[in-house]
Amino acid sequence: MRATGLNHLSIGAKDVEDSVRFYVEMFGMEAIPTYNFGFRTQYLRCGDQQLHIFGLPDATPHYQHFAINVDDFMGVYERARDAGLIDHKTFGNGVNEMPDGTVQLYLRDPGGNLVEVDWPDVASLDTARIPELKRLADRFEQVGENLEATLFLDRRRA
Numbered sequence: 001m002r003a004t005g006l007n008h009l010s011i012g013a014k015d016v017e018d019s020v021r022f023y024v025e026m027f028g029m030e031a032i033p034t035y036n037f038g039f040r041t042q043y044l045r046c047g048d049q050q051l052h053i054f055g056l057p058d059a060t061p062h063y064q065h066f067a068i069n070v071d072d073f074m075g076v077y078e079r080a081r082d083a084g085l086i087d088h089k090t091f092g093n094g095v096n097e098m099p100d101g102t103v104q105l106y107l108r109d110p111g112g113n114l115v116e117v118d119w120p121d122v123a124s125l126d127t128a129r130i131p132e133l134k135r136l137a138d139r140f141e142q143v144g145e146n147l148e149a150t151l152f153l154d155r156r157r158a
Helices: 016-027 073-082 144-148
Strands: 003-013 030-032 041-046 049-055 065-070 095-097 103-108 114-119 133-135
Touching (some): 016 030, 016 041, 016 049, 073 103, 073 114
Parallel strands (some): 095 133
Antiparallel strands (some): 003 065, 030 041, 041 049, 095 103, 103 114
């Protein structure tokens, strides 16, 4: 198995609106639809990638992470599970199905960095082998632009 690319960069902000304005005005990034995580969040388009800005009371590197796409999600999941690396605490669950059918796996590297592994289609996975997989929509209401959000910017909507 091998990594196939970076997906997005996530950063904390004391004031999400100020940070969004800075990235839009300074670098020409574009605000795009965003999932509801239960706290103020805004996704920005940065070329073919995304910058995610989180507004949290303790916006520390604890929440910051980078995301990668892989060509074998189950292989990465099983290795992370067997090594005890899945992070179940930071975002409330270690493996999430997003409203658009994409999947996120959170794990910690040996240095303690949070790494998100993204997969484009939950239907292509044997979900019976992922007991901790939970739907984000079952935890937080997803409405409006939340339902338009995606981790894969080149994904075609039906």
